[in-house]
Amino acid sequence: MAELLPDGFIALTAEGTVESFNRRAVEICGVEPAVLRGGDVRQVLPLQDVHGQDWWEISEPSRRLPTTTGHREKALMLRSGRMVLLTARYLRDPEGRLFGILLALRDAAERERADSAVAELITTVAHELRSPVAGITGFTASLLQHWDRFDDGDKRVMLETIEHDAQRVTRLITELLDVARIDARTLQVRPQPLDLEALLRTHVARCVVTGEPESRFELRVAEDLPQLWADPDRLEQIVANLVDNALRHGAGLVRIEVDRSSLDDGTPAVSIAVSDQGDGIAEANRELVFSRYWQGGAKAGTGLGLFLVRGIVAAHGGSVRVTDAPGGGARLELLLPVRSDTG
Known part of the structure; x- marks a missing residue:
């Protein structure tokens, strides 16, 4: 179970001998498992405080006090110069005698x-x-x-x-x-049959009312699309983010295309793609753009838009990806699965 945790954990005897640890502790400490296992923690994990003092020596008196239960998170430095955040818990018997120590380690850089x-x-x-x-x-x-x-x-x-x-x-x-x-994985969607083309045209009209030239938009919707079931408010939120992103990062045409498609597993889907005529998104950044706080360029917003797009699309059981737009720029395409009973 400890291997699944994001923090490093080390279990010591009362004398400071390393009994067990998880993989994350090895990564943070930068010590080979063979060196760490069974070693004296003072030697294999030398720690100094911000004043250059040996933390093991400083903390020795408190370990001897039967009422001391441990130490709150403290920033300490390894011999390599790496900063770690250490929390210590002292294990005592009913009489207060120390029989073990648990250490939790976090990378301070993270x-x-x-x-x-x-x-x-x-x-x-x-x-x-x-x-x-x-x-x-x-x-x-x-x-x-x-x-x-x-x-x-x-x-x-x-x-x-x-x-x-x-x-x-x-x-x-x-x-x-x-x-x-x-x-928190509590985002809820309430799918219902909706008129996707009407939703898109309404959003484009709203952009025009707020000052964007109508000539900047091109909307193409394939004929005979299957009935899409989606949360209309959430889909409007997705479209708003994608179109706003395209307007912000390109000065030319914003193309919105809707067509039949399928998910990777073959599930029938509707594809909604928004393309701009900006500088595009480097291939190395095409996953990063969906990260929280990602901001690309001087015209970036809060850095939350595409993170929200992926989260909402995932809640619908779909996917989203970035590719190159024909003629340059970025193309963001989302796939929303079609209900089997709608054809």
């Missing part, structure tokens, strides 16, 4: 990368929120203070802007909540 990603996400989210919140605050204040100075046309424009900015905030909050649901 924690630092995770903390850095979270910090970067917070910064990005704050930046994404600042603009719409400023718009809502500014227009609301103007309307409250100078209502009589504006004609009906001005008021309508300002109220529509407030509504648009409020929707941006709502969308961002929804994305953050959905990321948490995907991580």
